[in-house]
Amino acid sequence: MxxxxxxxxxxxxxxxxxxxxxxxxxxxxxxxxxxxxxxxxxxxxxxxxxxxxxxxxxxxxxxxxxxxxxxxxxxxxxxxxxxxxxxxxxxxxxxxxxxxxxxxxxxxxxxxxxxxxxxxxxxxxxxxxxxxxxxxxxxxxxxxxxxxxxxxxxxxxxxxxxxxxxxxxxxxxxxxxxxxxxxxxxxxxxxxxxxxxxxxxxGPLHVNNPAIWRATHRVLGTSDHKYRRGHLTVFSGPETATGAARLSAMAGLKAGAGLVTIASPQAALAANAVHLTAIMLASVDNDRDLQVYLEDARRRTFVLGPGFGDPEKARAFAVRMGQAGRHLVLDADGITAFRLDRHRLATAFEGEAVRLVVTPHEGEFARLFPEIAEDGTLAKPAKALAAAAAVGGVVVYKGADTVIASPDGRAAIEEHAPPSLATAGSGDVLAGIVGALLAQGLPAFEAACAGVHLHGQAALSVGPGLTAEDLAGAVLPA
Known part of the structure; x- marks a missing residue:
């Protein structure tokens, strides 16, 4: 000024x-x-x-x-x-x-x-x-x-x-x-x-609002079918930790993905199957299974991390999807898996188009970007932008003032997320919403901005006493 x-x-x-x-x-x-x-x-x-x-x-x-x-x-x-x-x-x-x-x-x-x-x-x-x-x-x-x-x-x-x-x-x-x-x-x-x-x-810093993504969001047409609306895959954790993936998957379905599949370890198939109806289920245990799953070119967009657990497998799966040209929302355990290997993640998703969205909360941000988190001279938007440049993807730096940052220098601040979002599973829901929007063809930055906005709006519609299950059920399409 x-x-x-x-x-x-x-x-x-x-x-x-x-x-x-x-x-x-x-x-x-x-x-x-x-x-x-x-x-x-x-x-x-x-x-x-x-x-x-x-x-x-x-x-x-x-x-x-x-x-x-x-x-x-x-x-x-x-x-x-x-x-x-x-x-x-x-x-x-x-x-x-x-x-x-x-x-x-x-x-x-x-x-x-x-x-x-x-x-x-x-x-x-x-x-x-x-x-x-x-x-x-x-x-x-x-x-x-x-x-x-x-x-x-x-x-x-x-x-x-x-x-x-x-x-x-x-x-x-x-x-x-x-x-x-x-x-x-x-x-x-x-x-x-x-x-x-x-x-x-x-500078390219905005308050998050629908004008950011409206021009790039394709409105449903009368000739559309479920595959044109995009296929979202969410990776499940082991049989004792399947709920987070289902929250992401349900949020993705509500946010408008035409099809949603949970890619589950064989041992967790039964635990997942008993809770699923419209969401499909596939067995993916290892890298070979994932290769076979990726042979269907319509499976373009993935969420990895909620309840996933296994860091070595998380790294291998994320790198495989980057090398295969897929879009990925990396959350929770998926972020932590790369805490000592961020360069490997960035290398896997190199290219002109941004295909990676990373959604860390404060602690996960410090684990993946320690040198940026420790820099007391940087405000939150500057930290998020530095992280986006470092990883070559969109960074959703979560919190009550979530900042969405793109490696091209754009950033947006969300100001309407209520404090009721500070509840277990809320981040899993956000990952699913962003994944669904990516699956529908929105560019990564626009998908992340829209996802954060829809996440906050769903929470506002539920009101006090919100749980992650309530939140996933209240999600509306962009």
Whole structure:
């Protein structure tokens, strides 16, 4: 956004005019949200975010609202537009340490914006604690102070805002956790910067939504049949661990795959057969069995990992499918099987088209990509993108703020997955949904994005008390 602001100024836009629109938008929101406030307390920082605060304070005073300004730095030290805003404010201000909360106060946080990349000073941390202890409502300007706009991580301490007013577009810190929980309701205000300047700096990072996959998803036609809708195969674990594969298979069937087969060890056939109706069953015990199974070219898409158990066989099966040109969703035990052999996995799926989707949770991500997981300088989207480049496939970095990343540099953040998904078997269901979408012909990134979205929507439709069985049954096609 700093580069966007600079580009706007270079095109002849009045930078102070942009600041005035931003600050006045915050004032308008404050008056609308808290018409009964006894006093608006505006906390002004040392940069342009503080300048927005001074503009806001001036607008509140013009509206007749009781307003008090507390400054982090001596106003004489301000420069540029921030200095002009402070001068135009023309009211008095006090040092930050003079602020004492009063019942009826509404705090407008204009200390630091989205560009914060360091720990907040001790006096700010103490102020945040004071405001939090007093349970005062906070309106954040751009982003709650203390949050890193690129990662959503807390830099020492951060305000918990009831409302955030940001400008032109949301930032990653508004969507990634814990930032999402600290922003409250986020309002995006267009201050008049040409959108082409924003797009030029935004990069290929999106909030996950149907527009990502809609153009590549083929709608069912009247002449379609089950084979045209795709055949999904899910590998089963041993006879004592067959449930995870069945969850994946059922989710794949519900998500629209025309046929779904569980490829089961001979010893687990009976355990699987007793639970299956529309889902087919095949005996696949070893590499030779898999070779025979792959002779049918219609068997293009596979899920490997849920409840699978055997790491050596998992590696052999995954490599075989990569070499055979198949699509694979690698989950759970399949991911862990490659913890010391990631290069082998990447080599097996080399090629122009991306055919591999890997779906790790936090622990599995650290096992498969330890050097990336340990890099504290990277935000979650950057970690997911680095992992996608390393493995040559799409990475679904799961969590309450799941990030889907492609080796071509695209990434999406899911923001509507409910906490009820934190239940055993939920990831198995997701793997089956993504597999079904791959089987139907969606490219890997689009299939992963759609799968994550459908997974969250199914959970929302079930509501509290969700189990993985409920989740699989609630899946709808894209």
């Amino acid at each position: 700093a580069r966007v602001d600079a580009a706007a100024a270079a095109t002849g836009q009045d930078s102070y005019g942009l600041m005035r629109r931003a600050g006045e938008a915050v004032a308008a929101s404050a008056l609308r949200l808290y018409p009964g406030a006894l006093r608006f307390v505006v906390l002004c920082g040392p940069g342009n975010n503080g300048g927005d605060g001074y503009v806001c304070a001036a607008a509140l005073r013009r509206a007749g609202a009781a307003t008090a300004v507390f400054a982090l730095v001596d106003p004489a030290r301000l420069k540029g537009d921030a200095k002009r805003a402070q001068t135009d404010y023309s009211g008095t201000s006090q040092g930050m340490t003079a602020f004492e909360p009063v019942s009826g106060d509404v705090v407008i946080d204009a200390l630091f914006g989205a560009g914060l990349a360091r720990e907040v000073p001790a006096e700010v941390s103490e102020l945040i604690q004071k405001v939090t202890a007093a349970a005062l409502p906070v309106i954040a300007v751009d982003l709650p102070s203390g949050l890193d706009g690129g990662s959503g991580q807390v830099r020492g301490a951060a305000f918990r805002a009831s409302h955030t007013v940001t400008f032109m577009a949301r930032k990653p810190g508004h969507v990634l956790l814990p930032g999402r929980d600290l922003c409250g309701e986020v309002e995006v205000f267009d201050i008049g910067i040409p959108w082409r300047l924003v797009e030029a700096e935004a």
